[in-house]
Amino acid sequence: xxxNALKVNQNDNVAVATEPIRKGSPVVVNGERLYDAxxxxxxxxxxxxxxxxxxxxxxxxxEPIVEATKAIGQGEWVHVHNTRxxxxxxxxx
Amino acid sequence: MEFLGYKRKDGASGVxxxxxxxxxxxCANGVVEAIGxxxxxxxxxxxxxxxxxxxxxxxxxxxxxxxPNVGAVLIxxxxxxxxxxxxxxxxxxxxxxxxxxxxxxxxxxxTTAKGIEIATRFLKELHxxxxxxxxxxxxxxxxxxxxxxxFSGMTANPAVGATADRLVNxxxxxxxxxxxxMIGTAHILKRRGATPELGEQVERLVNEHEKxxxxxxxxxxxxxxxxxxxxxxxxxxxxxxxxxxxxxAGTTPINEVLKYxxxxxxxxxxxxxxxGYDIDSMAGFAAGGAQIIIFTTGRGSTAGFxxxxxxxxxxxxxxxxxxxxxxxxxxxxxxxxxRTIDQVGQEIFDLALRVANGQQTYAEINRSAPFGYxxxxxxx
Numbered sequence: 001x002x003x004n005a006l007k008v009n010q011n012d013n014v015a016v017a018t019e020p021i022r023k024g025s026p027v028v029v030n031g032e033r034l035y036d037a038x039x040x041x042x043x044x045x046x047x048x049x050x051x052x053x054x055x056x057x058x059x060x061x062x063e064p065i066v067e068a069t070k071a072i073g074q075g076e077w078v079h080v081h082n083t084r085x086x087x088x089x090x091x092x093x
Numbered sequence: 094m095e096f097l098g099y100k101r102k103d104g105a106s107g108v109x110x111x112x113x114x115x116x117x118x119x120c121a122n123g124v125v126e127a128i129g130x131x132x133x134x135x136x137x138x139x140x141x142x143x144x145x146x147x148x149x150x151x152x153x154x155x156x157x158x159x160x161p162n163v164g165a166v167l168i169x170x171x172x173x174x175x176x177x178x179x180x181x182x183x184x185x186x187x188x189x190x191x192x193x194x195x196x197x198x199x200x201x202x203x204t205t206a207k208g209i210e211i212a213t214r215f216l217k218e219l220h221x222x223x224x225x226x227x228x229x230x231x232x233x234x235x236x237x238x239x240x241x242x243x244f245s246g247m248t249a250n251p252a253v254g255a256t257a258d259r260l261v262n263x264x265x266x267x268x269x270x271x272x273x274x275m276i277g278t279a280h281i282l283k284r285r286g287a288t289p290e291l292g293e294q295v296e297r298l299v300n301e302h303e304k305x306x307x308x309x310x311x312x313x314x315x316x317x318x319x320x321x322x323x324x325x326x327x328x329x330x331x332x333x334x335x336x337x338x339x340x341x342a343g344t345t346p347i348n349e350v351l352k353y354x355x356x357x358x359x360x361x362x363x364x365x366x367x368x369g370y371d372i373d374s375m376a377g378f379a380a381g382g383a384q385i386i387i388f389t390t391g392r393g394s395t396a397g398f399x400x401x402x403x404x405x406x407x408x409x410x411x412x413x414x415x416x417x418x419x420x421x422x423x424x425x426x427x428x429x430x431x432r433t434i435d436q437v438g439q440e441i442f443d444l445a446l447r448v449a450n451g452q453q454t455y456a457e458i459n460r461s462a463p464f465g466y467x468x469x470x471x472x473x
Binding site (some may be wrong): 003 | 243247248251278280324326327329330331332333336337340375427428430433434
């Protein structure tokens, strides 16, 4: 099945849309159909692969890139509206 | 694994066998360009500076002269600019090098005629040289990105990362540069150091660069390093943006941290302090001895570099198909054709070996080879 999102690293909890994904349509990551998008996701934007709790880190390229400022559900859009940069003094390893 | 290269006296192997005609000072550019017009096969490089104290330019030119892809060098000086030409001739260790000085050699017209004679002789000598097998471990490959788009960090850069890992596994040297595009990842790169000291070196490099940007541009502007366009493209933090850039370097440890334009002494992955500006960054790699540069682009950069084959990797199929005579590889196939990052990484690796054996890249065919280098401390 043709993918519409890519996951780069095994440890990632987000995938990135390769084309716009409409709310309710299937998310296909690296050829595997996972679930339906919970909201509209723009091309090159991130989508949660699993539920992410507030304060939990978001992983892309296998590394923490931001932390959630509120609970994010599976299939939801992940961006600056529900995350923030990880404070420099926090232990990101 | 081997490629067929041109052996130099110092043991290095070039993937090309160019005659380099180089200007020791801007006033010599007219003669350099005239020789280039008369003999299109030579690589003629002009420069904007050179008369006054030039602590960056001379090492860059010396590095270009010593690049393994250069088989012979003709240096054109003016005469009153100081000892630039002599120094450059002395720096050419492993190949024939001659200098002409316009004020001593009869002015521009006579110097051009003499230069054409010398360069013609060099071309004839180099044509007689045959390629010989050399291990892939002798390759030094620079990694560059320019004109990036939202897909660069999804397709082209991770694919080049898979290529970088393959090159390192073969014992080759891979150079990650563009310090500006490492900001936000100092803590991650620190863990990649082969030793704790190397980790600290790379962390310091990135942190000091960030401080320099903040000191010059101010905190407010420096905060714009992740621009509104990046946010529209889906990037949520500077760390995410920079990870998309450094993913080009693959997953192996960092074995050395280099100053701009200096040569690696270690194999494997090395980091060089270069600016984000593509041409100046590629000059650092070329002067450091890179025989090949792999360059990812999303918007469609056409830039190559003098004497160095530059492989263009497109991040998306639309641009690839829109610029068929510029792009060597379509990493957009990861999104459109169900190809994996690893498959495209192998495709780039295979092409890099064919390029090492002599296949021309589009930037070479197009003779797109702008020359430039940093002239002091860079900001972006």
